[in-house]
Amino acid sequence: MAETGPPNRQPAIRVTTMPADANPYGDIFGGWLMSQMDMAAGLVASRHSRGRAVTIAVEGMKFHAPVAVGDEVSVFADMVKVGRTSMTIDVQAWRRGRHTEAQCMVTQAQFVFVAIDEERKPRVVSAA
Template identity: 85%
Template sequence: MADTPPSGQPAIRVTTMPADANPYGDIFGGWLMSQMDMAAGLTAARYAKGRAVTIAVEGMKFHAPVAVGDEVTVYADMVKVGRTSMTIDVQAWRRGRHTEESCLVTQAQFVFVAIDKDRKPRAVVES
């Protein structure tokens, strides 16, 4: 497990809210996964220069809980590009509201396919 966040720019950053949590104040795993999917989707669409859709999430691991009020920063890194598909490594990090310390909370690989206006797979446009 990584000790420090990636050095690149985050894809998204958000503060967790009470509506994102269970009655114990822990953030729902599905909410966290949706934030990761949004970050990967932004990365895929930018790379493909158009619409791209999630087709798989591989190796999802939850390492630590996230609480209401934490800042969640999501990093997305393109690791593989096929003819129509893109594989993106995604990491979510949390930082407590009153601290500078961060920890890795979730990671996974998201696979996207570029699609055309008819929602059919299309070749990825190289950046």
């Protein structure tokens, strides 16, 4: 995969990894990284649908490179498809070492959300 660098805009989420997020070898847990990606996608889904939205699927999750304690992780999320009640969001996570400017994509996936109402039933996605 040819990397050109992260998107030229602000990420949905940016966080510094901590020791509690890692295994005994200092590698960040994949589940922790996936939760950051889910939060970023959730922000996009809720904003677009103007209300509550929940994750119903994660498709094509790929881990390209490890993330270490102290790395800065930036998560970018882009709406790629809107259905009647669902939204598909492309998500990429990029890492930057603590003392460098070099960045690399570490994870990518598509997250599918459904807009829900107060009774947790699917609702029509509002036009944004």
